[in-house]
Amino acid sequence: MRIPLAVLTTTVLAVAACAPSGSGQAPAPVAVPQASKDGAFDLDKLIAAAKAEGSVTVYDSSGDIEDVAKAFTAKYGIPMEGVKSDSPETAEKMTREHAADNVTIDATMYEDGGVLVGQLLPQQIVSTWIPADLAAQIPAENQNPLLALSKATIFAYNTKLSPNGCPVKNVWDLTEPEWRGKVVMQDPLGKPTVLSFFTQLKAHGETALAAAYQAKYGKAVQNAADEWIKRLAANQPVLTGSDEDISGAVGAPAAKDVKIGFMSISKFRNNQEKGYAQAACTGMQPFTGFSYPKYAAIAGKTKHPNAAKLFVHFIMTEEGVKHEIAEGGISGNSSIKPLVTPEGLNDWAKDLFQTDPASLLADFQNRQTVSDFWRVNHG
Template sequence: MSRHIPGDRPRTTVRRRYVTAALLAGALSGIAACAPSTGGTTATGAGPGAEPSATPVIDTGFNLDKLIAAAKQEGGITVYDSTGDITKTAAAFTAKYGIKATGVKSKVGDTLEKMTRENQAGNVTIDATFYEDGPSLVGQLLAQKVVYTWIPGSLAQDIPAASQNPLQVLSKGNLWVYNPKLSPKGCPVQNIWDLADPAWKGKVAMQDPLSKPNIVEFFNQLKSGGDSQLRAAYQAKYGKDLPAGDSAAETWVKGLARNSPILTSSDDDAAAAVASPNQTKQRVALVSNAKFRDVQDKGYAMRVCTGMQPWAGYQYPKFAAVATKTKHPNAAKLFVYFMLTQAGVDTQMDTGGIPGNAKLKPGAFIPAGLTDWNKQLFVFDPAKLGSDFGNLQTMQDLWRLNHG
């Protein structure tokens, strides 16, 4: 049975909204659709009105003044995001450009379903999305031409090539944290394999992976890109090598699932299970860096597990996409542009983060214990989003079979 701390909603599983891996190859053949541009061209030379392109629309003829003027003629827009910070982004956008923007917090699965239904019905109310589930973005929304990737040409050189397809506007962290009041000598977990060890059975809190897509993506990314580090950490803990024929990531996922983690429906509950002022049980939790707001707002005691091997958590990217059938294409593009500027991205980095535009400054706030985002955290490889999508069901099933 799933374990939930008091106040949790019942555990739910991700709806079977993902197509099978057998459909992936065909689906990915047309990753993005081209909506009217501001007069630019795509990386493959396609212009306004051209056939859908498999590459992002890079607006080489980008003119900000013309885009603003066109956007103001279209009216207000609605943008969905999985964080409540989107309301701050929308308010800042409205203040800067005089265009009404409404930001809506929505779980990625709900956004996926709503945007898909609206596209099929030809009645689009979500003009753009900031989206944290790369596999379903690539494997469904882009592949089915529900959305497309647009990049202003004036900023394309500032965005690393690996972050353009799809367009990454921000990266945040899911971090292993502990309560320094209960563990004053430092994090009681020093190795990722500790989380799968019987000594930590029932003492790890996290969102249910079956309802938090980027956790399953983390598992798949570990399998494709973290094997050597996981094996080294295993050897360091147990003094012996993991059998060569075993997948290190799958072995760890099985161990974690079998260790009866406390599964929650939100980061709020996972953070409370570790760091709330009245907490007396020594635990660790996997939570977003956004939860460090609670240190000041709620009196939580929380630090990142500094020195945890091989990583103290993982970076998860946030992507931007424009609805293919939006009635406000220029306003939607302007909103994406805004998020690629310092004024825009700062609205979502008060608890830290790394902008997708490499020329911008990272978030000034550093969660206690996190000193280097790139060295301490596992970093997703965007080239693996397609395979992550294809392997989603297999990894979910691995978790289901071993949990509870």
């Protein structure tokens, strides 16, 4: 019988949390294994051991992993298969393979930090490993779990339909009647990064959202994160299953209606490739969007542990990660500079709401509550 990942996640959540939200009792602690680091590291020996294993397969939510695979194989002569797979499907497959002792996914570039620290790492379905020769270049906050890179989801608009700039200046604008049905975004119930954004807002976004509310309406608001999420959901945003659909609805040459898209910065490549007209909502208060982490993890029962480690080493170098950040992104290796910044996104630290890695477990434990809250208000 096929058990959906949502059921698996809910089961783990029930074990992880000793009391329902609002009971005043803290959730039971979940032991999250720390990233490992080889004491005596020799890259040449790792390459030789990886070649002896023969191949490596890596799952990623981005199709860019196919370019990473080609570059990896070209460099080391080791066949690498890069497979695009959404995070929930990857977690479900890795969980089942681990239970069956039949592992085909050797490593993953995984963007759902909540499930990673709340399920995959504690159950030893995956582990994280830090290349010792690169450790000094990886900030401590990026090491547990190992942050390979950060990407971003931002509010964007059509520059031809709105030549004077983004027609919204404040995130609360999107909750007003004039924008009802005109915000296009991925369904949070199927997009873990958006759901994590909501839980992160509740954890450490209250002050910024309340200040933006005060600036717009001239009065205070209580529980700003809940209020914004509720109003946004009730304003009937158009929900899609892909960022490509959002990009098409907002920026395509045939677009006639002014819409705001909440989409991945990777879709800004459509400006060059398809003649789209998209730009970030620069200066939007209190943020233009949010950044989210993508972690590198190795399957706990992989048959190719050295090849998987070599992949992790590769992705933590500019030669490997450049394929993932070509349309925008920041490497977890601080020595690697960003390659490109999408039009209108000037300063990641200033313009974007930042995911706090210390809140990932709380994201996981609060996920069902936030999901239900969205579902009820979106109706």
